[in-house]
Amino acid sequence: xxxxxxxxxxxxxxxxxxxxxxxxxxxxxxxxxxxxxxxxxxxxxxxxxxxxxxxxxxxxxxxxxxxxxxxxxxxxxxxxxxxxxxxxxxxxxxxxxxxxxxxxxxxxxxxxxxxxxxxxxxxxxxxxxxxxxxxxxxxxxxxxxxxxxxxxxxxxxxxxxxxxxxxxxxxxxxxxxxxxxxxxxxxxxxxxxxxxxxxxxxxxxxxxxxxxxxxxxxxxxxxxxxxxxxxxxxxxxxxxxxxxxxxxxxxxxxxxxxxxxxxxxxxxxxxxxxxxxxxxxxxxxxxxxxxxxxxxxxxxxxxxxxxxxxxxxxxxxxxxxxxxxxxxxxxxxxxxxxxxxxxxxxxxxxxxxxxxxxxxxxxxxxxxxxxxxxxxxxxxxxxxxxxxxxxxxxxxxxxxxxxxxxxxxxxxxxxxxxxxxxxxxxxxxxxxxxxxxxxxxxxxxxxxxxxxxxxxxxxxxxxxxxxxxxxxxxxxxxxxxxxxxxxxxxxxxxxxxxxxxxxxxxxxxxxxxxxxxxxxxxxxxxxxxxxxxxxxxxxxxxxxxxxxxxxxxxxxxxxxxxxxxxxxxxxxxxxxxxxxxxxxxxxx
Numbered sequence: 178x179x180x181x182x183x184x185x186x187x188x189x190x191x192x193x194x195x196x197x198x199x200x201x202x203x204x205x206x207x208x209x210x211x212x213x214x215x216x217x218x219x220x221x222x223x224x225x226x227x228x229x230x231x232x233x234x235x236x237x238x239x240x241x242x243x244x245x246x247x248x249x250x251x252x253x254x255x256x257x258x259x260x261x262x263x264x265x266x267x268x269x270x271x272x273x274x275x276x277x278x279x280x281x282x283x284x285x286x287x288x289x290x291x292x293x294x295x296x297x298x299x300x301x302x303x304x305x306x307x308x309x310x311x312x313x314x315x316x317x318x319x320x321x322x323x324x325x326x327x328x329x330x331x332x333x334x335x336x337x338x339x340x341x342x343x344x345x346x347x348x349x350x351x352x353x354x355x356x357x358x359x360x361x362x363x364x365x366x367x368x369x370x371x372x373x374x375x376x377x378x379x380x381x382x383x384x385x386x387x388x389x390x391x392x393x394x395x396x397x398x399x400x401x402x403x404x405x406x407x408x409x410x411x412x413x414x415x416x417x418x419x420x421x422x423x424x425x426x427x428x429x430x431x432x433x434x435x436x437x438x439x440x441x442x443x444x445x446x447x448x449x450x451x452x453x454x455x456x457x458x459x460x461x462x463x464x465x466x467x468x469x470x471x472x473x474x475x476x477x478x479x480x481x482x483x484x485x486x487x488x489x490x491x492x493x494x495x496x497x498x499x500x501x502x503x504x505x506x507x508x509x510x511x512x513x514x515x516x517x518x519x520x521x522x523x524x525x526x527x528x529x530x531x532x533x534x535x536x537x538x539x540x541x542x543x544x545x546x547x548x549x550x551x552x553x554x555x556x557x558x559x560x561x562x563x564x565x566x567x568x569x570x571x572x573x574x575x576x577x578x579x580x581x582x583x584x585x586x587x588x589x590x591x592x593x594x595x596x597x598x599x600x601x602x603x604x605x606x607x608x609x610x611x612x613x614x615x616x617x618x619x620x621x622x623x624x625x626x627x628x629x630x631x632x633x634x635x636x637x638x639x640x641x642x643x644x645x646x647x648x649x650x651x652x653x654x655x656x657x658x659x660x661x662x663x664x665x666x667x668x669x670x671x672x673x674x675x676x677x678x679x680x681x682x683x684x685x686x687x688x689x690x691x692x693x694x695x696x697x698x699x700x701x702x703x704x705x706x707x708x709x710x711x712x713x714x715x716x717x718x719x720x721x722x723x724x725x726x727x728x729x730x731x732x733x734x735x736x737x738x739x740x741x742x743x744x745x746x747x748x749x750x751x752x753x754x755x756x757x758x759x760x761x762x763x764x765x
Contacts, residue, residue, distance in 0.1 A: 184492070185488055187492070187495065188314070188488055188491045188492055188495060189314075191491075191495050191498075192272075192276075192311050192314070192315075192491075194279075195272050195275045195276055195279060196268070196272050196315075198271075198275070199267070199268050199271050199272065201264075202264045202265075202267040202268035202271070203264075203268050205260070205261070205263075205264030205268075206261050206264040206265040206268055206319060207319065207323065208261075209257045209258070209260045209261035209264065210257070210258065210261035210265075210319060210323060210324070211323065211327055212253075212254070212257040213254040213255075213257035213258040213261060214254075214323070214324045214327050214328060215254075215327055215331060216250050216253055216254035216257065217251075217254040217258075218324070218327070218328040218331065218469055218473075219327070219328060219331030219332060219335060220250055220331075221247060221250055221251065221254075222461075222462050222465040222466055222469070223335060223462065224243050224246055224247040224250065225247070225458075225461055225462065225465055226456075226458035226459060226461055226462035227239070227243045227458060228240055228243045228244060228247070228458075229456075229457055229458035229460075229461045230456050230457065230458035231243060233456070233457050233458070265319065268315075269311075269312055269315060272311060272315075273308050273311060273312060276307060276308045276311055277304075277308055280304050280307045280308065280494070280498075281304065283498045284300065284304065284497075284498070286502055287500065287502055287503075291500065291502075291503070300381075300497075301384070302376075302377060302380040302381070303377060303490075303493060303494045303497060304494065306490040306491070306493070306494055307490075307491060307494040307495075309487075309490075310487040310488070310490050310491035310494075311491070313483065313484070313487040314484060314487050314488065314491070317480045317481075317483060317484045317487075318484075320480075321476060321477050321480040322477070322480075324473065325473050325474065325477045328469065328470065328473055329347075329351055329470070332347060332466050332470065333347050333348050333351070335462075336463075336466075339455070339459055339462070340449055340454060340455050340459065342445060342449060342454075343442070343445060343446065343449070343455075343459075343463060346441060346442060346445055347438075347442070350434075350437070350438050350441070353434070354431075354434050354438075354474070357430060357431075357434065358427075358431065358481060361427050361430070362481070362485065364423060365420070365423055365424065365427065365482065365485050366485055366488075366489060368416070368419050368420035368423055369420055369485050369486050369488075369489040370489045370492075370493075371416045371419075371420070372413070372416040372417045372419075372420040372489075373486075373489045373490050373493055374416075374493065375409075375412055375413040375416045375417070376413055376417070377493065378409060378412075378413070379409055379410055379413045382406060382409050383406070386402055386406060388652075420486075424482045427482060428479070431474075431475070432475070435471055435474055435475055438467070438470070438471070438474075439467050439471050442463055442466075442467045443463065443464065443467060446459065446460050446463040446464075447460070503570070503571070504568055504569070504570065504571055504589065506588045506589055507585065507586055507587075507588075510586065510587050510588045510591070511582065511586045511587055512587075513582075513587050513591040513592070513594070513595065514580055514581075514582045515579045515580045515582060515587075515592075515595040515676065515677075516580060516676060517545035517546070517580055517676060517707075518545045518546070518579065518580070518595075518676040518677040518706065518707030519543070519544055519545040519578075519579065519580050519581070519707070520541075520542070520543040520566070520577075520578070520579055520677065520707060520709075521540075521541075521542050521543075521577070521578040521579075521581075522539060522540055522541040522542075522562075522565075522575070522577055523540055523575050523576050523577070523578060524538050524539070524540055524574070524575040524576075525538075525539050525540070525565070525572040525573075525574065525575035525576070525577060526538060526539070526572065526573045526574040526575055527539075527561065527565060527570070527572050527573050528573055534730065535558045535561050535730050536558055536561070536572075536730040537730060538575070539558075539575070539730060539731070539732075540575075541562075541725065541732065543707060543709065544707075545580075545707055546705070546706070546707055547707060547708075547722045547723060548703055548707075548708040548710070548720075548721040548722045548723070549708065549709050549710065549721060549722065549723050549724070549725060550710045550711075550712045550718030550721040550723070550724040550725065551709060551710065551711050551712065551724075551725045551727060552711075552712045552715065552718070552724065552725070552726055552727070552748060552751065553726055553727035553728055553747070554728065554747070556729075557727040557728050557729065557730070558727050558729075558730045559711045559727055560681055560711060562709065562711070563598065563679050563681050563709065563711060565577060566584070566596070566679065566709070567592070567593060567596060567598060567679070568584060568585075568589050568592055568593075571585065579592075579595065579677070594675065595675050595676055595677055596675055596677045596678075596679060597617075597670045597673045597674075597675040597677070597678045597679070597702075597706075598670075598679045598681070599663075599666055599667060599670050599678075599679070599680050599681065599699075599702075600681045600682075601681055601682040601713075603654060603659075603662035603663050603665065603666040604666065605650055605654030605657070605662050605665065605666070606650075607649065607650065607651055607652045607654075608649065608650070609644075609646065609647045609648060609649055609650070610639060610642075610645075610646050610647070610648050610650060610665060611626060611646040611647060613650065613654075613665055613669060614626050614629065614630065614635075614646075614665060614668045614669050614672060615669075615672070616669055617668075617669040617670060617671070617672035617673035617674075618672045618673060618674075621672055625672060626646070626668075626672070629668040629669075629671040629672045630668050632668070632671055632698060632701050632702075633664045633665075633667040633668035633671060633698040633701075633702075634664055634697065634698050635661070635664040635665055635667075635668050638657075638661050638664070650662075650665075664698065667698045667699065667702055668698075670702055671698075671701070671702050675706075676706060676707060677706065677707045677708075677709075678702060678703055678706045678707070678708040678709070679708075679709045679710075679711075680699060680703075680708065680709070680710045680711065681711040682711050682712065682713040696717060699717075700720075708721070714755065715738075715748075715751060715752050715755050716755070718738070719738045720738075721738075722737070723735065723736065723737065724736060724737065724738060724741055724748065726741065726746070726747050726748045728747060733746070733747060734746050734747060734748050
């Protein structure tokens with residue numbers, strides 16, 4: 178993270194976009210707590226002074242009068258604090274709820290490529306920090322900054338009206354204290370940024386290791402991962418250590434200044450009392466103020482350190498939110514007109530972020546209702562076709578049309594609502610089988626769900642599960658076999674029933690028995706739809722209407738299975754390898 182991008186103002190503005198929706202709770206917190214702290218920390222000590230002076234003069238009537246006034250002030254500030262607590266709870270709970278929703282929404286606006294370059298565990302950690310930092314920052318601003326400001330201003334005001342020497346001492350000391358604290362902040366911010374970035378890396382790497390635990394066990398890599406993770410943890414330890422030790426230095430400096438304030442104020446008051454310029458009650462007033470101010474400012478110094486830590490964590494997340502979105506919806510989107518599913522890639526060009534070209538002036542027409550298989554060697558551009566059609570990435574030139582409508586002119590959600598995509602690796606939530614299938618149509622009835630389950634040949638294994646449709650499938654569906662996950666995904670796709678279907682090597686990792694089940698399910702799924710099938714096993718596309726062979730981003734062959742086998746080209750070579758029992762690596 179670039180330390181030069183840190184902006185506390187930006188953080189407050191970002192949080193205020195949510196907090197401003199609760200103005201009554203926000204201002205109620207400040208108003209009632211301000212009244213409470215003024216009464217408890219500024220006014221009550223004044224009455225302690227009055228009581229002390231009345232006792233010293235032997236004035237019984239004034240003594241009890243001031244005691245009763247102090248009693249009612251105590252009741253007043255207790256009520257003010259409790260009302261302020263009510264508003265504060267209301268404000269924070271509502272804001273934190275909204276921040277969770279807003280934070281997730283801002284992340285999900287990013288493209289597929291953004292998430293491919295991030296640790297999922299790191300994103301979860303950062304999003305939790307985003308909401309946690311809000312609570313910390315709000316608490317510190319209200320409990321520490323607001324209370325300290327009112328208390329200090331009130332004390333200086335009272336003391337100037339009691340003995341100008343005392344007021345001047347506190348004012349000068351406070352100015353020096355603030356300058357000292359502020360001068361130490363830049364280095365603390367830099368160290369906090371480094372520590373926060375290292376901590377995020379640790380969390381992300383930990384999530385990556387845990388999610389790949391099977392690989393670790395298969396390759397007996399426990400010791401390697403332990404050393405590897407240990408080096409990352411040690412780097413985080415060093416950076417946190419520098420940050421925390423510097424924080425301890427801040428505490429030494431602030432503690433020394435508070436000692437000067439405490440001793441200086443008491444000594445000056447004793448001197449003025451000895452000179453007959455202040456009463457015994459003033460002595461009590463100053464001691465009371467000093468004790469309360471010492472605790473308040475000591476907490477304030479530590480709170481500033483904590484505020485900087487929370488702010489750097491919030492800043493890290495806000496920078497993530499502000500990462501440019503590479504695939505954007507149009508400002509004035511057109512209504513979706515896609516109905517029949519006629520697809521046209523018109524003179525498109527596309528490069529990866531590293532500058533390597535995939536397509537250059539590429540064109541492909543797929544009539545409505547046609548079933549098209551796409552094959553080719555590794556790097557030929559097969560899977561890129563699906564990514565561009567789904568707008569996971571945008572073309573650099575040319576256009577992609579569906580039913581004559583440029584896909585860039587509609588929202589991404591509208592576009593994808595017209596396309597069903599079944600990838601090679603089934604995308605399964607850690608939810609029940611019913612919920613995973615119903616994801617294709619969230620308002621689906623039980624009858625609709627059971628119908629697609631039968632068509633997808635998923636009813637055979639679901640019936641054997643103890644909880645049936647309510648079985649939780651584990652993270653990424655780990656409790657199910659590959660074939661079972663794929664059948665759930667196909668049932669979900671059937672339920673969506675979009676006019677365009679894309680299958681990205683949907684049977685490449687399955688055994689023959691599962692493949693036969695799923696191939697039958699896919700045949701039912703493709704019925705009546707425009708279908709694009711990215712093929713690894715060529716046997717799965719023999720019956721499609723047309724096969725496209727890609728090589729280096731260009732169409733080198735186009736025809737039916739029989740026509741291409743007879744041409745003795747790339748397809749024929751691939752078919753010969755596979756039909757003779759050999760598989761070639763044609764994955765991207």
